[in-house]
Amino acid sequence: MTTDSTVPSPTATAAVSRAYQASLELANAKGVHRNQTLKAMAAALEKAIDNILEANTLDLEASREMAVPDLILEWLKLTPERLQTAVQILHRLAELPDPIQEALSTPYQVEYCQTYCQRMPLGTIALIYEAFPELGVIAAGLCLKTANSLILRGGSEAINSNTIIAQVLQRAIEESGLPPSSIELLPADPGASIRDIVKLDQYINLIIPYGRPSLVEQVVKQATAPVLKSAMGNCYLYWGLSGSLDLARWMIIDSHQSEPDPVNAIEKVLIHHDQSYTALVTLLNGLKEKGFELRGDPALVAEFPELTLANPSEWSQAYLRKVVTFKSVENLEFAIAWMNRYSSGHANCLVTESYQESRQFALGINSAAAFINNSPRFYRHPQRGSAIFLGMSNQRGFRRGLIGLESLTTTKHIIQGNR
Structure with missing residues (x-):
């Protein structure tokens, strides 16, 4: 883990601010435009698979030299199959109905008014994760589908893999006409503390920590922005x-x-x-x-x-x-x-x-x-249904359970008078 500082670094603040500004543009982007961008991201990722695997090999070699635990090495290791699954998830997300601005009924009624709820993006979401380079791709797809910007803060063990993946996705987003800062990758080094991100609640609307319980608890204890806990095992x-x-x-x-x-x-x-x-x-x-x-x-x-x-x-x-x-x-x-x-x-x-x-x-x-009487086996990309899942949340409050598209949205109540 990194060394924490009490004041967020200028680098982190600037990156998070860019992602926040991008979220304002994404909120006004049409669903068709976002779906086209998802397809462009999938195509770009597929073309870059060899380069990504080469970068991942460098991460694996460096991690072995640093005696990184076998568990993290297994999470870190990319294969063509794992990357192809990420590509398939992006394509599948592009085919799903647009969840944003969906009209929902509401029990709250006002006389002589039309009242309803409308699904809206959260804004800026931060994913703080260990290893799992392809998880950045899946999170990027979920966020773009829901018109949210994404801040990625991976571990130092995956720095090369995460960097090239973020660059590939950013180029695809920019070439599609959306702001490249829809995805921002923060460096995982001693000068970029986790606290640099989790304290910037003026820009960040949700933080998702993903990894070992120690990482999740570290984020929960330090964050001032809302946190959606994830869990594995036990x-x-x-x-x-x-x-x-x-x-x-x-x-x-x-x-x-x-x-x-x-x-x-x-x-x-x-x-x-x-x-x-x-x-x-x-x-x-x-x-x-x-x-x-x-x-x-x-x-x-x-x-x-x-x-x-x-x-x-x-x-x-x-x-x-x-x-x-x-x-x-x-x-x-x-x-x-x-x-x-x-x-x-x-x-x-x-x-x-x-x-x-x-x-x-x-x-x-x-x-x-x-x-x-059924296996609890987790499927991030299930064959049945239309959902894509980042993980599972065990918190007893906001968005408990599977972390999917709905988890990354909120609702707005609309009360429109007829007079």
């Missing part, structure tokens, strides 16, 4: 007596297939204390065969010595790798209370054949999403 599964062994195993394994970031990975499993010994042995063996590291609470470790004893602090921490920790619990009520206290709060799961249990879980769990 999702829970409760496996009750009526739950299918095969379904539980599939849900755990499939939840870890999201690449490159295990957003909704099941990392903790609560099991009923009367669950079949044979079924549990089968589950543990099946996960070990898939390369999972397995841990447990004292009661389970005593019964299954192959489990590693979990530290009490781990119940509230995300592993962000193929680790699953098991705990024996009394019943569903206890499991719900435990999840509400210790999980990350964005996606928790239940496997059961009881309708009553499924309703109890759906109503009692305090998380953004509840998955019942």
